[in-house]
Amino acid sequence: MSDQKIKIPPNSRDSEMMVLGCMLSSINALNIAADRLDDSDFYYNEHKTIFKALKSAYLADRPADIHLIAEELTRQETIKSVGGVAYLMTLAQYAGTSAYVEEYVKIIRDKCILRKMVTAAHIIEKKALDDPENVDDALDEAQFLIHKISQSSGKDTGIMLNEILSGMKSESGLPILKVLEERQKKYQSRSPNDSGITGISSGFIDLDKMINGLNNSNLMILAARPAMGKTALAINIAEHVCFKLNMPVGIFSLEMESEQLIHRILCSQSEVSSEKITNGSFSPSEYEKIASTVSNIQTNSLVLDDQGGLKITELRAKARRMKEAYDIKLLVIDYLQLLTGSGNFKANENRQGEISEISRMLKNLAKELKIPILCLSQLSRKVEERAEKRPLMSDLRESGSIEQDADIVMFLYRSEYYNSNDHPGLAELIISKNRHGATGNVRLIFRKEITQFVNYTPIEAPKEDIATDYDDRYR
Numbered sequence: 001m002s003d004q005k006i007k008i009p010p011n012s013r014d015s016e017m018m019v020l021g022c023m024l025s026s027i028n029a030l031n032i033a034a035d036r037l038d039d040s041d042f043y044y045n046e047h048k049t050i051f052k053a054l055k056s057a058y059l060a061d062r063p064a065d066i067h068l069i070a071e072e073l074t075r076q077e078t079i080k081s082v083g084g085v086a087y088l089m090t091l092a093q094y095a096g097t098s099a100y101v102e103e104y105v106k107i108i109r110d111k112c113i114l115r116k117m118v119t120a121a122h123i124i125e126k127k128a129l130d131d132p133e134n135v136d137d138a139l140d141e142a143q144f145l146i147h148k149i150s151q152s153s154g155k156d157t158g159i160m161l162n163e164i165l166s167g168m169k170s171e172s173g174l175p176i177l178k179v180l181e182e183r184q185k186k187y188q189s190r191s192p193n194d195s196g197i198t199g200i201s202s203g204f205i206d207l208d209k210m211i212n213g214l215n216n217s218n219l220m221i222l223a224a225r226p227a228m229g230k231t232a233l234a235i236n237i238a239e240h241v242c243f244k245l246n247m248p249v250g251i252f253s254l255e256m257e258s259e260q261l262i263h264r265i266l267c268s269q270s271e272v273s274s275e276k277i278t279n280g281s282f283s284p285s286e287y288e289k290i291a292s293t294v295s296n297i298q299t300n301s302l303v304l305d306d307q308g309g310l311k312i313t314e315l316r317a318k319a320r321r322m323k324e325a326y327d328i329k330l331l332v333i334d335y336l337q338l339l340t341g342s343g344n345f346k347a348n349e350n351r352q353g354e355i356s357e358i359s360r361m362l363k364n365l366a367k368e369l370k371i372p373i374l375c376l377s378q379l380s381r382k383v384e385e386r387a388e389k390r391p392l393m394s395d396l397r398e399s400g401s402i403e404q405d406a407d408i409v410m411f412l413y414r415s416e417y418y419n420s421n422d423h424p425g426l427a428e429l430i431i432s433k434n435r436h437g438a439t440g441n442v443r444l445i446f447r448k449e450i451t452q453f454v455n456y457t458p459i460e461a462p463k464e465d466i467a468t469d470y471d472d473r474y475r
Contacts, residue, residue: 010114011043015107020047021095022104023054024066024088029101031317034058036105041112046082049073050091061321066092113149120145200247200329200372203240205455206442210431211408214241214330214372218436219363221336221402223377223391224412225384229427230376231256232451233412233444234332235264237374238302243269247329248301250322252315254338258304265302268452269293275449301326311340312358316365323369331369333362335376336402356401363405377402379411389418393432409433414446427453 019037022029034055039048053072057064066088073079082088124142132138167175174182199213214220214237224230235251242249253261267274270293276282282290303322310318315333322328333339341354366373379395391411396402403409411430415422429442443456 009043009118010111012107012111013044015104015111016042016044016047017091017094018104019101019108020050020054021091021093022101023051024064024069024092025095026101027063028311028313029095030054030058030064031314032101033105035317035320037108041108043111043115046087049078049082050088058317059321116149117146120149200241201245202237203244204237204429204442204444204453207429207431210438210440210442211434212437214374215407215436216370216372217367218372218407219359219366219405220372220374220408220410221377221396221406222374222410222412223379223396225379225391225417228412228414228417229446229448229451229453230412231334232264232268232446233429233453234334234374234376235261235451236268236453238330238332239265239268241330242300242302243297246300248303248326249330249332250303250319250326250328251305251332251334252310252318253304253306253334254308254310255334256306258306261304261306264451265297266290266293267450269297271450271452273449274451301328303328308338309340310338312361315339316361319365319369323371328369329371331366331371331373333373333375335378336362337378352401359402359405363407389413389415390428390430403433406433407435426456 019029019033023033035058037051037055039052039055042048042051050069050073053069053076054064056072057068062068066085070079070085070088073082079085083090120142123145127138127141163170165176167173167178170176170179197208197213199208199211199215199218201208201213202211211220222230222234238249238251241247251261263274263277266272267277270286270289272282272286272289276286277290303326305318305322319331322331336355336358339358341357362373362375377396379391383389383391383395390413393403393409395411396409409432411432413428413430414426415428416424416426425445425447427444427446429444431439431442433439443458444453445456446453
């Protein structure tokens with residue numbers, strides 16, 4: 001009698017140990033693995049149990065290390081079944097580098113898919129050997145089982161053109177001609193005060209006309225030299241979307257603490273100067289303005305995250321949770337150069353490649369969440385070396401891929417920064433790239449004392465004087 005080798009379902013114990021070890025020792029690995037795996041992807045029961053505890057920590061936005069997970073497993077009375085604290089320590093020591101955790105995750109998913117195929121094959125075999133009366137039904141069931149595995153693998157063969165045109169797989173769920181008819185009716189019935197834009201209003205009339213508002217899936221870059229006011233402008237846009245349009249907004253502030261952002265918002269919304277709010281020299285009437293502002297804005301969903309030194313993978317995981325928990329309609333990131341890559345690039349090695357990875361992931365995130373992302377960016381010092389200080393596309397710091405990945409690239413410029421007598425209060429928003437529309441310049445007024453940009457209204461003057469004659473009137 002010949003020995004028959006016992007066939008074990010496809011699995012990789014080493015990869016499972018590596019992923020769990022990385023998750024226990026790196027928050028970046030925790031975010032990546034918890035976001036992409038389920039406990040059912042693991043083969044070994046002890047690994048399923050440990051992963052469940054780790055994923056629970058991830059979903060609750062809590063830290064996770066050997067001690068914390070051991071405490072949680074002890075609470076669940078499952079610590080002995082996974083091998084005790086000693087096994088958790090073994091996993092952490094077993095982990096190599098979290099830089100390659102995505103590769104180990106892929107191995108685990110691939111093995112899980114193979115196990116599902118084996119299970120499906122057994123079901124199909126048993127069904128076929130039972131000699132079913134209706135072969136077509138049996139074949140249909142077999143095809144369904146395989147198709148279900150294909151869907152779970154995350155692979156996509158694309159969408160047929162007619163599926164989108166007919167509305168079967170379009171975002172709206174309506175045929176394209178129906179969408180166009182509704183769009184035409186809306187356009188024809190709009191009031192004189194209706195801007196007619198399809199995206200979310202930024203609050204700046206001329207900007208909205210040029211870029212058609214803030215549109216879903218768009219990555220918009222707002223770049224400037226330090227102290228030009230790019231954070232103030234981004235916050236003003238977020239304020240308009242959140243407080244005026246009543247839409248939830250998420251802000252990642254990698255440079256400024258949440259309380260500093262709130263200080264700016266209070267200045268802008270109450271129109272009480274920053275200095276007065278800081279030192280408490282506001283009058284009773286100004287205090288009433290501030291109190292009224294606090295009362296009005298605290299009912300809106302403005303989600304702030306001021307954790308510094310974020311990896312792009314961490315930001316991506318947090319943004320997904322923001323979308324899921326609050327259904328944010330706009331995401332603001334301040335600013336791109338303070339993000340780090342996923343870990344595939346060593347420190348100080350090929351920063352250009354790291355920035356390219358970040359900008360590409362941000363664009364993919366905008367498409368995935370189906371929201372506009374406004375990401376701030378620093379400009380290189382080359383601007384200061386030129387006689388003409390207006391920024392150019394080549395001034396984008398560290399990578400040309402920012403220009404490539406972005407749908408819209410805007411530069412903020414205030415000439416008074418270089419010469420206090422040169423059009424004080426006037427700002428230019430230079431639209432250098434607009435994938436879906438026009439480019440050009442938009443004029444704004446900057447009220448520095450309350451960190452607020454407002455719409456610019458040109459003085460009524462002869463045409464030949466308009467280029468050089470401005471006033472500070474605004475809408």
